[in-house]
Amino acid sequence: MKATVYEGNKTFSVIEKSIEEPAAGEVRIKVAFVGICGTDVHVYHGNMDKRVQIPQTIGHEMSGVIDAVGAEVKDIAVGDKVVVRPLDDRLQQESDKGISHICEKLKFIGVDTPGAMQQYWNVPAFTIHKLKAETDLKLAAMTEPLAVACHDVRMSELKKGETAVVLGGGPIGLLIAMVATLKGAQVIISEVNEARVAIAREFGFTVVNPAQEDIIAYVQEVTAGRKADVVFEVAGVQPSVDVMTKLAGIRSRVVMVAIHAQPKSVNLFDFFWKELKLIGARVYEKEDYEEAISLITSNTLGFEKLISEVRPLSAIQEAFEAIDNNPAGIKTLLDCQ
Ligand SMILES: NC(=O)c1ccc[n+]([C@@H]2O[C@H](COP(=O)([O-])OP(=O)(O)OC[C@H]3O[C@@H](n4cnc5c(N)ncnc54)[C@H](O)[C@@H]3O)[C@@H](O)[C@H]2O)c1
Ligand SMILES: [Zn+2]
Structure with missing residues (x-):
């Protein structure tokens, strides 16, 4: 499969790598679309080199289809359309008072750990939100923002x-x-x-x-x-x-x-x-994701007008350069397949 990696110094490369089996508690997603967010542009500019472990696959605004399900995963099946809520709160402590989305040791998936800008992506099953079968996966890539x-x-x-x-x-x-x-x-x-x-x-x-x-x-x-x-x-x-x-x-x-x-x-x-x-106000909680998903599903607001450009995953470098050259664009999506 194809994956992209941020190499530092305003450079992304496209690499070949083998598709991995999902571990217990994980699912493998065939990624459909990934949105490029301001945070990704900060990574590209090198502003987050202290936080991102180079070389790293980034990306957290995405949509896709479940491709494989690891052991112990319930209620998620191959073929389900999904989005990921990219918050890994497994290091939550008593002192976080149960407020998991901003817990002290929160890992933001796609920045602190590998992200979605690749053809297949393994993530913990607890990050998954299922979409209706008729959902437009381009629009669904905007669920996160x-x-x-x-x-x-x-x-x-x-x-x-x-x-x-x-x-x-x-x-x-x-x-x-x-x-x-x-x-x-x-x-x-x-x-x-x-x-x-x-x-x-x-x-x-x-x-x-x-x-x-x-x-x-x-x-x-x-x-x-x-x-x-x-x-x-x-x-x-x-x-x-x-x-x-x-x-x-x-x-x-x-x-x-x-x-x-x-x-x-x-x-x-x-x-x-x-x-x-x-x-x-920082990121989101489960209920915000559910509200966003229902707005995307009904699409009464015309979210497609926010998509300025769709480029193939292999053109990731050009996509980031184009964003630098046209800061007025709203959302660039990478087509991962
Ligand atoms: N709270 C969160 O969890 C969360 C999540 C995502 C993004 N963010 C932050 O939200 C902010 C907005 O994100 P974005 O992706 O839309 O960023 P953006 O940089 O694309 O948008 C900021 C806009 O503000 C405009 N602007 C600049 N100076 C202005 C002024 N004086 N008056 C009015 N407008 C002005 C810019 O022209 C630009 O269009 C960023 O700081 C981003 O880091 C926060
Ligand atoms: Zn984002």
Whole structure:
């Protein structure tokens, strides 16, 4: 079979390797599609060389079909369409208080351990979520980022009729906007990249480019001074952190979705003055995956419009280079077969 490996130094190679039997408690998946996520691009850029054991097969946004089932695996059969929830929480401890998805010794499969960018992939059976037989496997490859969005919106306790501002209209921001709209919220996206502004508008979203328009004044006006009930910070930059507390109305919630690798300055006076709540949201739990799967299955939101490109697995190097050259694209999928 063909597998890809990240070799360091912005290089992927395609190798031949033998198909392995799944160990007890594992399944083998014939991988259909793998999405390239911002984290994978960070790996490609060498920003995670300390964490990724080079050479490593990466990839965690995927869909596929069960190809073999190891001993002791129940309720999963060859031919089942599936996605993987790439969290290995087996080192969970008492001190994690049962909150397994962010337990201290969590391993993120596809970063800390081998990932999906190969034709066949063996994973622990507990990571599997089954799909309906009619599910489109291209769309299903977006289950993982959609589950992030479902988790973020759930953590925000967003209610029908509330106003949500999503700072950053990348893949995650767009998916949050979609899920928030389904909850019956009025959604405003803030995005500085004009190509992405255009994509978000194609989905019918209200989008403000804060480099061209005063977003605080805009949100103030459309909410009759109430401002946002929930602000999702999904841009990951200081200007967005600066504006998040300004956009939040009295007793509003700010949800931190972006990964800020470095400490940033935050206007804590605004938190005190308006009794704001800051909510961290990291990955997803089982129920978020189930919600994402049901949204993918019904596809009332038109997820196919998020797919900018599909390339064969063997063109992995070109796929990452193309993402560097066109940062406005939303989702590139690798076709693993
Ligand atoms: N919480 C989690 O578990 C989780 C999971 C996946 C991704 N993330 C993080 O979420 C963030 C978003 O992910 P993504 O893949 O959509 O990233 P992305 O970089 O593609 O999207 C960020 C967007 O913000 C826009 N932006 C930059 N400055 C802005 C500003 N001042 N105002 C408004 N928009 C601005 C960019 O143009 C870009 O489109 C990243 O930080 C990522 O690491 C978190
Ligand atoms: Zn991802």
